[in-house]
Amino acid sequence: MDTDPPLQLRVFDLNCWAIRYLSKVRQERIGMIGDTLSQEGFDLALLQEVWSERDYCELKQKLTACYPYSHYFKSGVIGSGFCVFSRYPILDTFLYQYSLNGYPYMLQHGDWFCGKAVGLLIIKICGIIFHVYVTHLLAEYCRDKDAYLPHRVVQAWELAQFIQHTSKGADVVLLGGDLNMHPGDMGIRLLRGWTGLRDSFADADRFEGCEDGYTLVPANCFTVNKELQPFPLGIRIDYILYKGLSRFVVKCDSLVTTTGTAPGKSIPYSDHEAVIATLSVRRGEEAKGSSGSNVGPELVDVVNEARTEVRARLHAAECQRDSNGRMASLALLLLLLQAAMGLSSLVGWDTPQPFPKFSSSLLSLLATVVLLLSMGLYIFHTIEVRMLQGTEEQMRLALQDKLSSM
Amino acid sequence: MDTDPPLQLRVFDLNCWAIRYLSKVRQERIGMIGDTLSQEGFDLALLQEVWSERDYCELKQKLTACYPYSHYFKSGVIGSGFCVFSRYPILDTFLYQYSLNGYPYMLQHGDWFCGKAVGLLIIKICGIIFHVYVTHLLAEYCRDKDAYLPHRVVQAWELAQFIQHTSKGADVVLLGGDLNMHPGDMGIRLLRGWTGLRDSFADADRFEGCEDGYTLVPANCFTVNKELQPFPLGIRIDYILYKGLSRFVVKCDSLVTTTGTAPGKSIPYSDHEAVIATLSVRRGEEAKGSSGSNVGPELVDVVNEARTEVRARLHAAECQRDSNGRMASLALLLLLLQAAMGLSSLVGWDTPQPFPKFSSSLLSLLATVVLLLSMGLYIFHTIEVRMLQGTEEQMRLALQDKLSSM
Numbered sequence: 184m185d186t187d188p189p190l191q192l193r194v195f196d197l198n199c200w201a202i203r204y205l206s207k208v209r210q211e212r213i214g215m216i217g218d219t220l221s222q223e224g225f226d227l228a229l230l231q232e233v234w235s236e237r238d239y240c241e242l243k244q245k246l247t248a249c250y251p252y253s254h255y256f257k258s259g260v261i262g263s264g265f266c267v268f269s270r271y272p273i274l275d276t277f278l279y280q281y282s283l284n285g286y287p288y289m290l291q292h293g294d295w296f297c298g299k300a301v302g303l304l305i306i307k308i309c310g311i312i313f314h315v316y317v318t319h320l321l322a323e324y325c326r327d328k329d330a331y332l333p334h335r336v337v338q339a340w341e342l343a344q345f346i347q348h349t350s351k352g353a354d355v356v357l358l359g360g361d362l363n364m365h366p367g368d369m370g371i372r373l374l375r376g377w378t379g380l381r382d383s384f385a386d387a388d389r390f391e392g393c394e395d396g397y398t399l400v401p402a403n404c405f406t407v408n409k410e411l412q413p414f415p416l417g418i419r420i421d422y423i424l425y426k427g428l429s430r431f432v433v434k435c436d437s438l439v440t441t442t443g444t445a446p447g448k449s450i451p452y453s454d455h456e457a458v459i460a461t462l463s464v465r466r467g468e469e470a471k472g473s474s475g476s477n478v479g480p481e482l483v484d485v486v487n488e489a490r491t492e493v494r495a496r497l498h499a500a501e502c503q504r505d506s507n508g509r510m511a512s513l514a515l516l517l518l519l520l521q522a523a524m525g526l527s528s529l530v531g532w533d534t535p536q537p538f539p540k541f542s543s544s545l546l547s548l549l550a551t552v553v554l555l556l557s558m559g560l561y562i563f564h565t566i567e568v569r570m571l572q573g574t575e576e577q578m579r580l581a582l583q584d585k586l587s588s589m
Numbered sequence: 590m591d592t593d594p595p596l597q598l599r600v601f602d603l604n605c606w607a608i609r610y611l612s613k614v615r616q617e618r619i620g621m622i623g624d625t626l627s628q629e630g631f632d633l634a635l636l637q638e639v640w641s642e643r644d645y646c647e648l649k650q651k652l653t654a655c656y657p658y659s660h661y662f663k664s665g666v667i668g669s670g671f672c673v674f675s676r677y678p679i680l681d682t683f684l685y686q687y688s689l690n691g692y693p694y695m696l697q698h699g700d701w702f703c704g705k706a707v708g709l710l711i712i713k714i715c716g717i718i719f720h721v722y723v724t725h726l727l728a729e730y731c732r733d734k735d736a737y738l739p740h741r742v743v744q745a746w747e748l749a750q751f752i753q754h755t756s757k758g759a760d761v762v763l764l765g766g767d768l769n770m771h772p773g774d775m776g777i778r779l780l781r782g783w784t785g786l787r788d789s790f791a792d793a794d795r796f797e798g799c800e801d802g803y804t805l806v807p808a809n810c811f812t813v814n815k816e817l818q819p820f821p822l823g824i825r826i827d828y829i830l831y832k833g834l835s836r837f838v839v840k841c842d843s844l845v846t847t848t849g850t851a852p853g854k855s856i857p858y859s860d861h862e863a864v865i866a867t868l869s870v871r872r873g874e875e876a877k878g879s880s881g882s883n884v885g886p887e888l889v890d891v892v893n894e895a896r897t898e899v900r901a902r903l904h905a906a907e908c909q910r911d912s913n914g915r916m917a918s919l920a921l922l923l924l925l926l927q928a929a930m931g932l933s934s935l936v937g938w939d940t941p942q943p944f945p946k947f948s949s950s951l952l953s954l955l956a957t958v959v960l961l962l963s964m965g966l967y968i969f970h971t972i973e974v975r976m977l978q979g980t981e982e983q984m985r986l987a988l989q990d991k992l993s994s995m
Contacts, residue, residue: 254986257979258688260971274990276983277754282664282686298972303754348683348709352757544950548957555961565666566704573663577682580660584680 189465190309191436195220195228196359196423198319198455200405203235207405208450213238215445216452217245220268224249225459226308228268229359231319232453239266252306256317259298265317265360267304275305279345282570283334285321287563294321294331301342303349311431311464314353318342318360320370326413333496335363336489337574339370343377344577354431355464356380358424361455366419373489376482380424383435383460392440393417398456402443405454423460432467435460486582490575497571504564507557514554521547595871596715597842601626601634602765602829604725604861606811609641613811614856619644621851622858623651626674630655631865632714634674635765637725638859645672658712662723665704671723671766673710681711685751688976689740691727693969700727700737707748709755717837717870720759724748724766726776732819739902741769742895743980745776749783750983760837761870762786764830767861772825779895782888786830789841789866798846799823804862808849811860829866838873841866892988896981903977910970913963920960927953 200206201213213233220228220242228250233239239255246253250268256278257263263278279301285294301318320342321335329335339362350356358380364371366382374380384396393400397417401408411417427433439459445452521543606612607619619639626634626648634656639645645661652659656674662684663669669684685707691700707724726748727741735741745768756762764786770776772788780786790802799806803823807814817823833839845865851858927949 257975257982258972259975260968262975272990272993273986275750275754275987277750278688278979278983279685280688282684296968298975344683348681349754349757351755544954548950548954551954552957552961555958559965562666562702566664569663569665569668569704573684576660576663577684580679581681584678587678 187466189434189463190311192227192308192462192464193223193225194357194359194423194460194462195223195225195457196421196459197229197453197457198231198361198421199233199238200453200455201233201235201238203238209238212450212452213241215448215450217242219445219452220246221249224270226270227306227315227357229315229317230266230268231317231361232264233266234261234264236262242266242268254302254304256300256302258300260296261293261298263298263300263302264319265300265302267302267315267317269304269306271306271308273304273306277303277349279303279341281320281338281341282574283337283567285331285334288560289330292322292324299338301345303345305353311354312352313355313357314346314350316342316346316356316358316360318358318362320361320363322363333492333571336370336373336492337570339364339374340377340489340574340578343374344581346378346380350428354427354429355433356426356428357462359422359458361421363420369485369488369492371422372481372485375424376485378426380426381433381435383423383425383438383458383462384419387435387438387460389437390439391437393442393456395419396438396440396458398440398458399454400443400456403451403454403456404443405451421455421458423458425460425462427464427467430466430468432465434463434465436463437461483582483586486578490578493571493575493578497568497575500564500567500571504561504568507561507564510557511554511561514550514557517550518547518554521550593872595840595869596717598633598714598868598870599629599631600763600765600829600866600868601629601631601863602827602865603635603859603863604637604767604827605639605644606859606861607639607641607644609644615644618856618858619647621854621856623648625851625858626652627655630676632676633712633721633763635721635723636672636674637723637767638670639672640667640670642668648672648674660708660710662706662708664706666702667699667704669704669706669708670725671706671708673708673721673723675710675712677712677714679710679712683709683755685709685747687726687744687747688980689743689973691737691740694966695736698728698730705744707751709751711759717760718758719761719763720752720756722748722752722762722764722766724764724768726767726769728769739898739977742776742779742898743976745770745780746783746895746980746984749780750987752784752786756834760833760835761839762832762834763868765828765864767827769826775891775894775898778887778891781830782891784832786832787839787841789829789831789844789864789868790825793841793844793866795843796845797843799848799862801825802844802846802864804846804864805860806849806862809857809860809862810849811857827861827864829864831866831868833870833873836872836874838871840869840871842869843867889988889992892984896984899977899981899984903974903981906970906973906977910967910974913967913970916963917960917967920956920963923956924953924960927956 201209243253246268252269252273254267254273254276256265258280281299284299287295301316304315306313306315320338321331323329396419398419398421400417425433440456607615649659652674656676658675658679660673660679660682662671664686687705690705693701707722710721712719712721726744727737729735802825804825804827806823831839846862
């Protein structure tokens, strides 16, 4: 075992809730986040929901001296919302957009427009290669009747696969972000089981902050208490996960969360609590089982559970695709009929018009709108069906391989 | 150096041109392809443009005995079109969809609907880990005025980055597919320069087939000669590329292409020629520079050339986004005006109607269609702008790192 002193690393993770025109006291909070990052001098800050590039630029300007390296990931209509500030050089970046991300017609949630993704940054610190992943999975708006669960499970699977396939050259893997899943949820068990990532909250030598590491708490003045109703004390959905590879051992010395307000201030940084982990990395013997997952009955069970969830949504998506297809066909038929009637009256055939001209053209308007919308939805659900089928097949294949190599 | 005999591998690659209802004698050709794969017993067959899953299932049924392992990649509305047949177990698969893939309004080409992607398969052959990539990049419809060039360059860059980030655990990297680029094109230089992949045609000890390895030739009865006009002898756009990593050396013993007709038949397999490479893989000393690219002035030049192309398209996409935004606003304004007029006449205000009711409702119909279409295009171009910006930034960062590590 190496006798070098371990490398200590302080990582800050926060869902900043910085939506222009919608999030409360956004500018003041962005200013506060910038001040704290600047004063505390973390090694890495992983931020989500910085939706506006202007906010990123403001932060960047303030933090250039302390964090000379930064990156903003661009994707989707609104963007990914991720940015990272680092004291160490960022060597390369790569972005993977999740194939499924909610429904375009759920305008009130808007997830589909966000281009949810996972960003990879390769950072070299004291000769150690860190693969740092930052992500934000689909929100959970209603736990009892969670329409987004299958998509979130697909995202968790794609995240796990993306990490497994892109981290072979890493010494240390770090994942920070708002996973929108409780610690025992299927998606978290799938992600952790498949990748072998460790939970900094569960493994920390010292912990300070909200009870059970909650990152959405009623003490936060921006929290909508109704959303926390089934969990009056709070929930934990923001994580810093890690693992050491190739003879590197990572340990979580301490984990801290904010507790409703930013330290020394009257308001919080965000509607989420910040998570700050102090990790130590040292060269050691090959950590057993740390390079990947351990295939046990739990992992087999959770992959099968995920497959069941995906299959159930697949069936529903097929029904929605077909019903939109039928609706589009009907609207097209109606338009064709009206065009034929219009044409016949133009060429002077003496056919009686069944509707007055005004109603007839209103009907055309309606049919056109229905046609365009249902065609769009038909395309959307066709893609959804394919991606669900592909994911289910990939899960089956990958599990089969894991089992055969046991 | 190891004295084990080298592993010999025969790889078949073909763009099958199997579009239901559109491609000529499709069923007969799929049958022929199945027969040949079955008789020849290749180790790996990488097929593109098998758009219909039924065709894949037909092939799978025929080939189960000879190729017990196969995979069909699902993506997009129509699918990716990729399938792979293998004599050796496929351990895992992963799909990366390119962020840009043509324009939704170019219905005559339909590329946008195809979900172009790169598929990764991890295959273990005699203890050697192969990362096999199969892809199909955006077509080139008009070389002189190629509207798709910037998107194809982005795809080539994403392909190169995907290979680099996911191949660290591989012993051998293999890429097969229709890249829709001539050997000297910017995208190919970028891909090969960045990944260090070798061209089986250029490196083959023996070559047999069409002049200069062309895979689109006038002798093929399905070739539209007009499309080949600037290149009357043919073009080479289908490739098998490879490299050895981690003490494995790969050599191309021979490369064969079909020459307009399938051997012993009166018609070809497809409108593309098939490419068949015989590779030998042996353990050896660490191949210098084979694990990645060599940063030379050529690579710097080609990355900068690609950045220029991306920036030029970025400017055009910004203009298109803005003009669609203006169009949508105008249509919305018109609709609001009409609604206000309709409302005022309903509540009985004595305002004179400027248009007869029929024309007015026709105008509403038009405004609604324009609003929906221009909103859709606004969203599309907004995503395009973000992805182009992100790619340009990523190219700059990655190049900077390569240069600093020289």
